[in-house]
Amino acid sequence: MKKNIIITIDGPAGSGKSSTAKLLASMLGFVYLDTGAMYRSVALAALDAGVDLKNEKAVEQIAGSVEIDFINDHGENRVFLNGQDVALRIREPKIDSASSLVSSYKVVREKMVDFQREFGTKGNIVAEGRDMGTVVFPDADLKIFLVADLQTRARRRCLQLKNAGIETSLDEQTSSLSSRDLFDSNRELSPLKKADDAIEINTSNISLNEQVQKIYNIVFRRLNL
Ligand code: DC
Numbered sequence: 001m002k003k004n005i006i007i008t009i010d011g012p013a014g015s016g017k018s019s020t021a022k023l024l025a026s027m028l029g030f031v032y033l034d035t036g037a038m039y040r041s042v043a044l045a046a047l048d049a050g051v052d053l054k055n056e057k058a059v060e061q062i063a064g065s066v067e068i069d070f071i072n073d074h075g076e077n078r079v080f081l082n083g084q085d086v087a088l089r090i091r092e093p094k095i096d097s098a099s100s101l102v103s104s105y106k107v108v109r110e111k112m113v114d115f116q117r118e119f120g121t122k123g124n125i126v127a128e129g130r131d132m133g134t135v136v137f138p139d140a141d142l143k144i145f146l147v148a149d150l151q152t153r154a155r156r157r158c159l160q161l162k163n164a165g166i167e168t169s170l171d172e173q174t175s176s177l178s179s180r181d182l183f184d185s186n187r188e189l190s191p192l193k194k195a196d197d198a199i200e201i202n203t204s205n206i207s208l209n210e211q212v213q214k215i216y217n218i219v220f221r222r223l224n225l
Contacts, residue, residue, distance in 0.1 A: 005030070005141050005223065007127070008136075008142070008195075009024075010143070010146070011130075011192075012148075016146055017128040025125070025126040026075065035136075037070075060107035063112070066081060093168060116129075130193075144218075145194040146202075146203055157177060
């Protein structure tokens with residue numbers, strides 16, 4: 001089998017990227033790369049340091065000094081920020097818009113992209129985010145773009161947060177997702193965009209298992225594994 005196979009999964013918030021990428025990576029024995037977790041970690045570090053997120057220079061300094069590690073602990077993906085497990089803290093709702101804002105800064109993106117590309121040299125990966133297929137890994141072996149209607153995505157997000165013990169409302173999530181998508185899609189640098197050669201899958205009316213199986217079949221058809 002070819003070494004360093006890269007499968008990218010991009011799409012808007014709540015389209016099912018994380019669950020899909022995680023499951024697909026484990027079925028294939030690939031490593032899962034959650035790039036949103038990196039921007040979330042930078043946002044959390046900035047907030048913990050009391051930095052005004054609108055202060056681009058200060059946020060860039062934070063991005064340059066943080067250490068982010070991914071550790072797979074018995075199938076659980078743990079995210080470490082400067083040695084602290086922040087897997088739960090980075091999922092708090094206030095980090096949604098904060099990570100979206102810091103991800104629009106040039107130096108922040110450069111640092112994260114370097115780390116992501118380095119990660120891609122270490123083995124077979126499933127990388128998920130917004131610009132995996134367009135900017136970070138333009139030569140990826142397979143590119144998937146997930147979409148789902150806003151209502152479905154908001155419902156999923158509510159459920160995820162409920163499972164994490166956070167109460168929220170459908171209205172709140174609908175407005176938070178739509179404003180974040182608008183910002184992520186219209187920013188100047190590496191906006192959320194389907195790569196020309198990506199395969200689009202609408203996940204609105206299919207289950208997680210169905211969407212993963214669909215991609216799994218495409219992987220075997222396309223990549224001759
Ligand atoms: O996938 P997520 O919701 O965890 O991502 C959080 C934010 O990070 C998202 O609103 C935009 C940004 N992001 C990005 O700009 N590029 C990526 N590759 C991944 C995430």
